[in-house]
């Protein structure tokens with residue numbers, strides 16, 4: 061799911077220098093495509109406006125490696141909500157408003173739902189199983205159908221019991237060891253998904269499934285730009301010509317993708333045919349696809365859909381929940397206001413339930429603001445799409461093969477839609493009458509941006525939002541969240557510089573999570589032990 065732009069520009073660590081990749085790629089592109097491009101150029105409307113680049117490299121060197129979105133925001137202010145960049149001869153179209161995103165990715169989805177090639181990771185690194193890399197076509201629809209069946213809004217309701225069980229385990233773990241909040245955050249996000257997908261119970265933070273998913277994503281992030289992505293036929297050459305660092309990394313990538321997608325699948329398949337599998341997405345699929353000879357129809361699509369869930373959800377929801385904790389530490393007034401709403405409903409007598417959601421609009425506003433984020437949305441550059449046909453939009457030309465970036469972060473930071481975007485202000489989504497809040501409907505809902513658009517919209521969005529709501533509300537009910545103090549009594553501030561990557565997330569931070577005395581009776585009544 062690595063945005064193409066990032067892959068080309070921002071992760072040059074595969075053993076080849078970025079400059080050589082850029083120059084090499086540009087020469088190839090120029091040699092192969094110049095005559096064709098010239099013929100098309102004479103007939104077409106202009107590209108969307110954009111900054112002037114330099115020969116060969118185009119705009120590559122104008123995109124800062126750190127916080128590139130602020131540059132995109134500036135370009136959007138100069139050139140409008142759709143602008144054009146050229147990187148290595150690759151046309152990149154950046155969409156920086158929800159309207160343009162809807163017009164293209166949603167309304168013209170037949171053209172804009174493909175992914176850039178990423179031949180290296182897909183065809184050579186073992187990532188072919190992953191829906192996020194799947195070209196738009198029959199296999200894509202099959203995998204999406206499988207995931208949608210388990211993650212659509214009514215299917216998500218069936219997972220409430222699992223989430224209610226896991227939130228209690230999560231809270232108990234944090235009560236036992238608050239300093240490991242970040243570890244448990246990740247562990248229980250993974251536990252939800254592993255139980256739902258494979259019927260696998262995660263019982264500790266060292267569970268191999270969670271470890272494999274982390275390792276696979278880290279390896280993917282460290283591969284970086286490579287000529288095989290520019291000219292896939294180079295992949296037919298022996299790998300050793302690219303050097304030892306590269307071959308080692310590719311070996312590791314193939315091993316980790318196997319561990320993440322094939323190993324858990326084979327385990328659950330064996331259990332299914334032995335009659336010992338716990339009911340899950342996998343067993344439901346076997347019920348309808350297993351044959352009498354113990355083979356499974358559409359097996360690749362099933363392996364791929366199941367194997368994608370932990371990759372899609374293992375990092376993303378924990379990142380949002382970490383941002384929530386950081387936001388609460390830095391905004392005690394907002395924390396107080398949110399807790400007032402929670403306490404009014406629960407009266408210290410019970411833990412929150414997902415059925416309470418409609419009664420707590422302030423919490424929903426916090427979730428929207430977390431997704432809008434003043435620091436970094438979880439997937440700041442969206443995930444790149446690719447145009448499969450020449451297109452024209454408002455008199456501008458979008459050529460076939462363009463990489464199309466729905467720039468989530470630039471949209472979320474647009475002061476036109478979100479005044480004072482740098483401030484954390486849940487109230488921007490609320491109307492207040494007397495003491496009561498209601499959600500505004502006349503403001504862009506960040507939830508409709510953060511998860512992408514069109515047929516490629518995140519299939520896990522309902523599930524992610526439901527778990528996040530429950531986690532946020534329960535943490536507010538049970539804990540006082542504040543900055544930890546150092547030995548001199550000074551607050552330890554979190555670093556707001558997020559770690560960039562496929563999924564952006566905060567650096568490790570310190571926080572104080574103190575159980576609220578008024579909830580102790582309720583915790584005991586729920587068999588939650590306060591040490």
Ligand code: HEM
Pocket residue numbers: 191192193194204211368369370372373374376377380438439442443444466510511512513515516517518519520521523524
């Ligand atoms: C806060 C949590 C999450 C955020 C912000 C998020 C965001 C996104 C975004 C922006 C995309 C790309 C959409 C596009 O191409 O336009 C995406 C794709 C995807 N997400 Fe999520 N996601 C989250 C949680 C999850 C969860 C829990 C799952 C697993 C069930 C999941 C599974 C996927 C998959 C499989 C794709 C690829 C879809 C495709 O290419 O067709 N995500 N997500």
